[in-house]
Amino acid sequence: MRSVPPRARLLIVCAAFGAVGCVLPTFSQPTPWTAVVLLATLYAGCEQAVRCRFAGESAPQRLGAFFPVLLAGVFLLPPGAAGLIALPGALLAPVERRPAGPRRLWRAAQLSMACWAGATVYRALGGCTLLGAGAPAQPHFPHALLPAGAAALTFCLTLAALDGGILATAERVPLRTAWRDQLLRSLVPIAAHGLAGLMMAVLWRSPYGPVAALLVLLPMYISCWGFAQYHRERAAHQATIRALVQAVDIKDEYTRGHSERVGRAAELIARELGMPDERVEVLRFAGILHDVGKLGVPTRLLRKDGRLTPEERRVIELHPEYGHEMVRGIGFLGEARSAILHHHERLDGSGYPYGLVGRQIPEFARVVAVADAFDAMTSTRCYQRARPVEDAVAELKRCAGQQFDPRMVRALVRALDRHSWYPAVTADQPHRPHRPQDSGRNVPPSQRPSPRESATTDSATADSATSECPTSDNAAASDSAVRPSRPGAVR
Numbered sequence: 464m465r466s467v468p469p470r471a472r473l474l475i476v477c478a479a480f481g482a483v484g485c486v487l488p489t490f491s492q493p494t495p496w497t498a499v500v501l502l503a504t505l506y507a508g509c510e511q512a513v514r515c516r517f518a519g520e521s522a523p524q525r526l527g528a529f530f531p532v533l534l535a536g537v538f539l540l541p542p543g544a545a546g547l548i549a550l551p552g553a554l555l556a557p558v559e560r561r562p563a564g565p566r567r568l569w570r571a572a573q574l575s576m577a578c579w580a581g582a583t584v585y586r587a588l589g590g591c592t593l594l595g596a597g598a599p600a601q602p603h604f605p606h607a608l609l610p611a612g613a614a615a616l617t618f619c620l621t622l623a624a625l626d627g628g629i630l631a632t633a634e635r636v637p638l639r640t641a642w643r644d645q646l647l648r649s650l651v652p653i654a655a656h657g658l659a660g661l662m663m664a665v666l667w668r669s670p671y672g673p674v675a676a677l678l679v680l681l682p683m684y685i686s687c688w689g690f691a692q693y694h695r696e697r698a699a700h701q702a703t704i705r706a707l708v709q710a711v712d713i714k715d716e717y718t719r720g721h722s723e724r725v726g727r728a729a730e731l732i733a734r735e736l737g738m739p740d741e742r743v744e745v746l747r748f749a750g751i752l753h754d755v756g757k758l759g760v761p762t763r764l765l766r767k768d769g770r771l772t773p774e775e776r777r778v779i780e781l782h783p784e785y786g787h788e789m790v791r792g793i794g795f796l797g798e799a800r801s802a803i804l805h806h807h808e809r810l811d812g813s814g815y816p817y818g819l820v821g822r823q824i825p826e827f828a829r830v831v832a833v834a835d836a837f838d839a840m841t842s843t844r845c846y847q848r849a850r851p852v853e854d855a856v857a858e859l860k861r862c863a864g865q866q867f868d869p870r871m872v873r874a875l876v877r878a879l880d881r882h883s884w885y886p887a888v889t890a891d892q893p894h895r896p897h898r899p900q901d902s903g904r905n906v907p908p909s910q911r912p913s914p915r916e917s918a919t920t921d922s923a924t925a926d927s928a929t930s931e932c933p934t935s936d937n938a939a940a941s942d943s944a945v946r947p948s949r950p951g952a953v954r
């Protein structure tokens with residue numbers, strides 16, 4: 464408990480007392496103890512099932528797969544008794560992270576209070592009457608759905624409020640963000656669990672009895688298991704991408720962190736363009752992996768400080784094709800694969816590897832090109848200083864229509880008006896985020912290059928000086944004062 468921050472500790476203690484206050488009246492009131500014991504045992508058994516070797520790691524315990532049992536209790540039992548059924552299971556449930564004791568106590572208290580609140584609302588709206596009384600009961604549908612929905616919503620809101628509170632106190636997450644995230648994440652699953660809980664409650668009171676009610680859990684468990692598998696697969700994808708990016712970062716130390724920032728900038732642009740979440744995710748992958756083909760380029764060329772020969776430049780310009788070869792068989796990357804192949808194409812056809820023009824260039828590649836150039840210009844590296852965000856944006860606007868898709872540039876500009884940008888993480892010097900109000904101040908004065916320095920040490924500025932558009936890769940930057948062999952000949 465000592466490792467828990469004091470404010471979080473206080474919240475856990477308050478929640479524990481709150482839960483005790485909720486369940487205490489149960490012992491002085493008429494209570495259907497058989498149902499309480501059955502449901503509490505069932506919930507505890509479900510939580511313990513995740514320990515068994517057969518279910519093992521495939522058990523979807525974190526998805527609330529067993530909430531239908533608790534919600535059935537909300538619909539069948541008085542509020543205090545509903546709060547009681549969560550306690551044994553939550554107090555004995557396995558936890559993934561330490562400290563285990565406070566986590567178990569917190570989980571038990573919050574579930575108990577959520578059940579109590581849901582059952583209170585359900586009773587207040589006449590749910591017990593609508594579900595039918597006696598055995599066998601005659602539920603009144605669809606009217607019974609209203610109090611059931613309100614009870615499930617109350618259950619969800621209580622959990623979200625308490626989870627948000629503990630995140631804010633224990634992990635210093637902003638309260639509003641924590642609440643919003645918890646609510647958005649749990650609303651739909653708990654609505655589905657509420658329906659399953661209602662079915663359990665109806666079957667429980669039907670002539671078939673509690674055994675039939677258990678059958679509801681099986682399809683719920685299978686669907687949650689499938690969902691958990693999806694999450695596991697997604698985690699494996701992320702791990703694959705991280706491994707590839709780490710390999711690139713190790714090989715090309717000049718641009719360490721660049722891939723992640725390009726992924727973030729691409730995501731900002733995608734959100735401004737109103738892309739659906741699935742495409743945003745794939746576009747982020749495209750940004751992160753755009754230079755993965757550098758793994759196929761000799762390290763001595765990537766780290767070369769001096770002028771590149773035309774032959775060396777041609778070798779480096781093969782990296783989009785190398786990258787495409789590497790990821791061609793990775794199905795989940797989808798459109799990201801074409802972005803990796805075409806991220807150095809230019810709208811006017813002077814890019815590489817195929818010299819595509821305008822809309823021939825895939826949409827994802829046009830987004831990554833803007834994100835790539837923007838980060839290259841705003842990054843401080845050992846051979847160049849970061850340019851202010853405003854300068855980089857001006858440069859992108861200047862080259863819009865010639866090198867970059869103006870639509871993507873406008874989207875980035877809109878995104879930067881609303882989001883902070885962390886320009887330089889590759890340098891050892893301190894940095895702070897660019898905020899919309901920081902006009903012209905993203906680099907401390909002491910670190911700003913003089914006009915003369917800029918013109919000779921910064922690749923994009925060097926390009927500006929020769930009326931060319933910004934370059935995005937380190938080779939073009941490292942042979943800073945060197946004019947590229949042709950417009951767009953960058954890596």
Ligand SMILES: [Fe+2]
Nearest residue numbers: 753754936954
């Ligand atoms: Fe590249």
